[in-house]
Amino acid sequence: MRTLSMRSVVALLALAALYLVPVNLALNLPATRAYLNRIAPERFALEWTRAWSWYPLRVELRGLAADGQTATEQWQLDAGRAAASVSLLPLLRDGVIRVHDLDLVDLD
Numbered sequence: 829m830r831t832l833s834m835r836s837v838v839a840l841l842a843l844a845a846l847y848l849v850p851v852n853l854a855l856n857l858p859a860t861r862a863y864l865n866r867i868a869p870e871r872f873a874l875e876w877t878r879a880w881s882w883y884p885l886r887v888e889l890r891g892l893a894a895d896g897q898t899a900t901e902q903w904q905l906d907a908g909r910a911a912a913s914v915s916l917l918p919l920l921r922d923g924v925i926r927v928h929d930l931d932l933v934d935l936d
Contacts, residue, residue, distance in 0.1 A: 847884065855879035855887065872896040876910075885914045886929075908934030 854860050856879055865873050877891030888911040895904050910933070915926040 848882075851884075852880050855881060870897065885916055887912055887914070905932075906936040907932045 861875060873895045875891075875893040876889040879887060879889045881887045888909070889907075890909055892905070892907045892910040894906075896902070911929075911931045912927045913929040915928060918924040918926045
């Protein structure tokens, strides 16, 4: 019984490392920001100083600066810290990023 639980712990730690290392590395690469900003450069631009994710589909950012434009509005957002979740189904089905549970701290 003890061996089974130790194997489970090792497997869980391995799965966590398989998520945490590549995702958190990717979030902090300049290429990731460049890629996101190329999606619709006429509609939005994002910058951040540091980012991480402890679990899938939830991202936390430090030093967020975002600019955007719709057909009728222009907007700008600066936040010392931001956290948001992404909906999986629209992302997989339509390739659309839907953000929800947005938490902003030190907002301008």
